Amino acid sequence: MDTAHVTxxxxxxxxxxxxxxxxxxxxxxxxxxxxxxxxxxxLPFQLDGVRVLLSQAEVLLADDMxxxxxxxxxxxxxxxxxxxxxESALVVAPASLIHQWxxxxxxxxxxxxxSTVAGTPEQRGFAWSVAAHVFLITYETLRSDFAPYANCGPRRRTWGAVILDEAQKIKNRNTGVSTSCKMLPRHRSWALTGTPLENKVDDLVSILEFLQPNPGGEPVAPLHFDPTLAERHRDLQLRRRKKDVLPELPPKTVIRVLLDLSEEQMRSYRWAEEDGVLELRQRGETIQLTHVLQLITRLKQICNFCPETGVSAKVNDLRSRLAVLASEDHRVLVFSQYTDDVFGVRAIERGISRHGPLMFTGDLSQEERKARIAQFKRDKRHRALILSLRAGGQGLNLQEASYVVHFDRWWNPAIERQAEDRSHRMGQTMPVTVYTYTCVGTIEERIADLLEEKQKLFDVLIDEVSLDLDRLLTAEDLFGLFGLVPPASAARASPRGAQAFGEITGGEFEEHMAEMFRRLGFTVDLTPASRDGGVDAIARRTDVVGIETTLYIQCKNHAAPAGVEAVRALIGAVPPGDAGARAILICPAGFSADAVALAGERGVQLVDEKALRVLASQASGGD
Amino acid sequence: MGIPFRASEASADGLAAFLRVIPFPEGTGYDGALFVMSGNGEPVEFCFSSVETPRTALWRKKDLVRRAAVELARSLMNACRSSPVLVLARAEEVGPDVLSGALELSIPVCRVARALDLSTAAPDEHEEIPAGDGLHLFWSVEPPGHGEATRRLIDGLLTSGLLAEPFDRAEAGLREVRSVETQQG
Incomplete structure (x- = not known):
């Protein structure tokens, strides 16, 4: 509009x-x-949502997926x-959703x-500087590019709006990602999530800390959940349920499929279980929750495939179903928490190869993910898309499939529902059928029964509170799966909490981490205890094009969050000039705000309990 | 950084100019604005001016109003760089002889009156009452016929609810101007 002619x-x-x-x-x-x-x-309810976003500077849009x-x-x-x-807006989203945005x-x-901010530091620097209306970035890249000084890319301007997609990513207020998001200078803050309270109230509080005006990009004081904050939550949240606004969406039916393991598969399973329980008993008072969880993982994997023969009751069933579904012109999404070629996605692909399955796992590049999804959408000859639960469970639109199979179960029902909603979402014209596999007489059946029992106890709770049931499975529950009684020390520990590591010595923790990195393909050397100078282990790996990555790892399994001194010590110990070197500080108890700030500034990777869980899952063959 | 609206049929039918003549609160003059807009509501140009009226008993109020409206309209039309194909004014602000009489504009002039206004068409104006909006249109010439670009423009503005609303935007623009001038002292 030309108004400049007025003198x-x-x-x-x-x-x-x-x-x-x-x-x-x-x-x-x-x-x-x-x-x-x-x-x-x-649709009318969506127009209402747009009006709310236009009229309020802070909004928590928490509609059903x-x-x-x-x-x-x-x-x-x-x-x-x-x-x-x-004038400009910043969208922060998980890597798997950037292409969709x-x-x-x-x-x-x-x-x-x-402008998509990605790639090398030079490419990202250029991306920050272009004249764009909307900037897209992943949480991890934002953390890398965020620095306390005002001239860094994300802080170079006061954003008209900052939008966090899958905002539960910042539910832990102690992570660098969470701090970075909250310190973005902005006039509007929108948080999008389908699971506003995935675990507990603390998760919501961290999101509410983001939902405050912060044009100056100042550090945010922690909030505490009290009646005032609860009222603010009600003012900021807009949440609509599918059943209320989309009564015309086709129904979703969940069917639990009980399978008998074949003789050979059951033989492997029994042997592993007996051997595993014996080993647990022999540990006596030194037994830890991690040992129990390792056995559970092992048995779940055998329920997928027999490790000796590769036979799988689940694949046999899936093959039969696919034959029928293909003849009826239907297509299937198959989710597994494992990606390897013995128990996971790649093994499933082999088992149903005649139906032209495609795979979608976390190790694909952004371009490969985009191409894979496009290929599935375009070519009906691919009757199945096999996805790792973590990589494929969020954000993707896959209404081409009206059948979903959970090949193996995840602890958290919310994660499974999120995966199912890749198919059961707007645009779906067919009823969606979900099959969940459970092998009879195995750990799968016992866990499923236990989770169902726990879920029933909490059905009376308000809708917004979706509990992470794995946190409710106590040590007694988990040990009880094998007829064991937890020792006194393990009984007080949460199943996957920081305390689980806190019960082992520093040396044992370092060895545990070293073993985890070895399973991730690294060669690991533990430094001598007397001369670590801030580095407990050095892990090296050379990739397919010959580029070596060196990780300088410091392990802190203290009860309290690691402070800035730990970060300084690690920085000081990393040799300068090593282009492939990366410093990693591991502390299940989390990190102080100063530690987060310095680590972000100096490119030190911080691994808290949540990130450790993801790494451990990857190391055990998951994603 | 501007964002271009997409070209559409509505914007291809030409520009509409909305004229406002608003008295000063203290009654010593008038503010004027000419807000030029495309058929899809995109702002194109905004011109503003003001005129003081003499404080003397020698002038009748309605003559003062007419004189102010003529001066403002002339000044704004001269300053306007766009080429609207239609000028609209509020019937209660601009009399029938201002734009088509004193200024002799060559483009159609349409005075817009709301149903509750007391304004009526002048004897040589052509009244049109579009369905549904509660508006009366007083054309200085024969209303544009079916198929003409001006007819498509006016019908498009009616359909989009943009026949009366832009007058409010023009007034909002004048308020911003006044606000800045007041701050600058």
Missing amino acids: GMSPPLRDRLRAALAPPIATLLPRPGSILEWPSSL GLGKTVQAIAALRILLHRNEV RQELSRWAPELRV
Whole structure:
């Protein structure tokens, strides 16, 4: 709009006039008669969501998965940009969703210039500097690029809006990611999540700390959940359930499929269980929860495939079902927490190869993920898409499949539902059927029964509280799966909490970490205890193109979070000039804010309990 | 950084200019604004000016209003760089002889009155009452016929609810100007 011809007009007046003269919101909404072109109209509840995003600076959009949170956010952003109420916006999302954001932005706001901040530091530096309306970045990259000084990429400007997709990523307030997000200078803060309270109230509090105005990008004081904060939560959250707003969405049916292991598979299973329980008994008072969890993992893997013969009752059943479904022109998503070629995704692919399955795992690059999904959508000859639960459980639109199979079970029902909602979401025209495999007479059946029993106890709780049931499986529960009684020390520990590591010595913890990195393909050398100078282990790995990565690892299994001194000591111990070197500080109890800030500034990777769990899962063959 | 609206049929039918003439609160003059907009509501140009009226009993109020409206309209039309194909004004602010009489504009002029206004069409104006909006349109010439670009423009504005609303935006623009001038002292 040309107003500059009026002599003496100051830029602030020009900006104010642009805002005052912008078309009214009602004429811009994605509905019939809009003066903006939209690919389609939004449903009434989605228009309500857009109106809320336009009218409130802080919003927690917590609609059920599949109701179009991304589209609502993009529509609101587009309108704000057109009305000149926002100049630029930052979207922070998991890596698996970046491509989807680009697609949706291209579809719903094609005139907006989008910059994806990714790649080498030089490429990211350039991406931060381009003139774009929307900047896309992953949580991990944001943490890498975030620094306390004002000139770093994410802090170079005051964002008109910062949008966190899958905002539960910042539920732990002690991580670098969480701190970085909260210190982004911004006028608007939108958090999108389908599971606002995945674990406990503390998770929500961390998200609410983000949902505060912070134009200066100042450090955020911790909040505490009290009646005032509860009221603020109610004011900020917009949550709609599928059953309330989409009664016309086809139903989802979950069927528990009980399978008998074949004779040879059951033989392997029994041998492993007896041997494992014997070993647990022999440990006596030194037995720890980690030992029990390791045995559970081992047995779950055998329920997938016999380690000796590769026979699998689950694959046999899946093959039979696929034969029928393919003849009826249906397609299937298969989820597994394991990715390897003995117990996981790759082994499943081998077992059902005649149906042209595609695989989607965390080790794929962004481009490969994009291509794989496009291939599945495009070519119906691929009757099945086999996904690792972590990589494929979030954000993807896979309505082409109307059948979902949980090849093996995850602890957290919310994660499983999230995976199912890749199929059962807006745009799905067929009823969705979900099969969950459970092998009779095995640990799978006992865990399933235990979880079901626990879930029933909490059905009376309010909808927003979705509990992480694995945290509710006490030591007694887990030891009880094998008819054991936990020793006094293990009985007080939470199943996967920091205390589980706190019960072992520093040396044992270092050895445990070393073993984990070895399983991840590294060659690991533990440094002598008297001369570590801040480094407890050095792990090296050479990749397929000959590039060597060296990790300088410090392990702290203290009860309290690691402080800034630990970070300094590690930085000091890493030899300068080693381009492939990376410093890693592991502390299940978390990190202080100063430690997080310094680590972010100096590129030190911090591994807390949550990240350790992910690494441990990868090391055991999961993703 | 601007965002271009997408070209659409609505914007291809030309630009509409919305004229406002608003008295100073203290009654010593008038503010004027000419807000030029595309058929899809995109702001294109905003011109503003003001005129003081003489404080004398020699002038009748309605003559003062007419004189102010003519001066403002002339000044704004001269300053405007765009080429609107239609000028709209509020019937209660701008009399029938201001734009088509005193200024002799060559483009259609349409005065817009809300149903509750007391404004009526002048004898040489053509009244049109579009369905549904509660608005009366007083055309200085024969209303544009079916198929004409101006007809498509006016119908598009009606359909989008953008026939009366832009007058409010023009007033909002004037408030911003006044606000800045007041701050600058």
